[in-house]
Each structure stands twice: as structure tokens, then as C-alpha cells.
Amino acid sequence: MTRLFPTLAAAALIACASTLPLPAAQLGDDGLHKAPWMHDTFKDLREDLAEANAAGQRLLILIEQRGCIYCTRMHEEVFPHPEIAKMLSDDYFVIQINMFGDVEVTDFDGTSLPEKDMVRRWGVLFTPTMIFLPEKTGEIPAPQAAVAIMPGAFEAGTTRHLLQWVLEKGYEGDEPFQKYHARKIEEDRANN
DSSP: OTTHHHHHHHHHHHHHHTTSOOOOOEEOTTSSEEOTTBOOOOOBHHHHHHHHHHTTOEEEEEEEOTTOHHHHHIIIIITTSHHHHHHHHHTEEEEEEETTOOSEEEOTTSOEEEHHHHHHHHTOOSSSEEEEOOSOOOSSOHHHHOSEEEESOOOHHHHHHHHHHHHTTGGGSSSOHHHHHHHHHHHHHHHO
């Protein structure tokens, strides 16, 4: 019996730990959060899309800025949730764009600009902003090709549902995200 208790206690701790959020991303030299599910690329969106497709993932552009309290909230409270972190890692090819950065970005239409100028061209005003891309975009700017754009910080449930909705290609169906989200909230309540 004395040997069984430590074994059961260890199993219980492991089970509990698997439902806890993962640690938050660390800050990089540019002041932005760096998560293991982010891809460091040359920021040629045409190449990034091809790489995402080859990996069976969806391209997701995450626009952030240094000192953004909402970006920090997403990285500390939302992205670390196990289901969300797993989707971001397994199902999405995430590239990060610095709202005020100088790294060259090449859009789907071939336009190359520093990050800050590309963000301005796209009309993005808030951070974080998540831009979800389809598997094929054509030669148009990323926001015009996007299947969904999520400006701002949202709770884990809303973020998880949006990630799922994009993966399920809900944007091609008759159920808009808001109705999908409401249905999923009810399903989550029924299952808990």
C-alpha cells in the first residue's frame, strides 16, 4: 500500500499537469513574444504559403508589436492552452510580423515592403491581429485573400473556436463564425 500511494499521486499530478496551460512564450530581442509554434522565414508569403501547404497546415499571419499588453495577454493566457497550442503547432504555419519592424515582407502580389509599411498597406490598426489564409490566394494582398481576420485579444474559447472554424473551412458554408461560436459554446457547456 505504501508503494501504491506515491504511484497514484504521481499519476494524478501528471494527469492534472496535462490539462494546465503551457508556459508563455519568451520575449525575443525585438521585444515580441517568441513561441515554439512560430516559423522564422524570409517573410515571402508566397513561399510561406507553399511551405504551409506542403506541411498540411494553414498559413496564419500574426501581427504584433513591442509592449502590446493584448499580445502579452494572448501569449500568457490564451495561446498556452493545450488545445490551442496543439492546433497552432500541428495545424497552422504561423509567421509573425512586427507592426513597426523593418524586415522585408513580400505579399502575394509580389509587393515587397518593410513590415511597418506592409502593415500600413494592409490597413491593420490593432495588435495582435491574426490573418488566416486559404490554401490558394492568387496574386492579391493578404487581407483581401484572407478567409478570416481576428483583430485584438479574445478569450481562449473564442480563439479556439476560430482556429477550429478555419480548419473546418466554415467560411465556405452557411454558418457564419458568430453562429458557429454560439453553437460551440453550447456544446462545450453540455460536455462539461
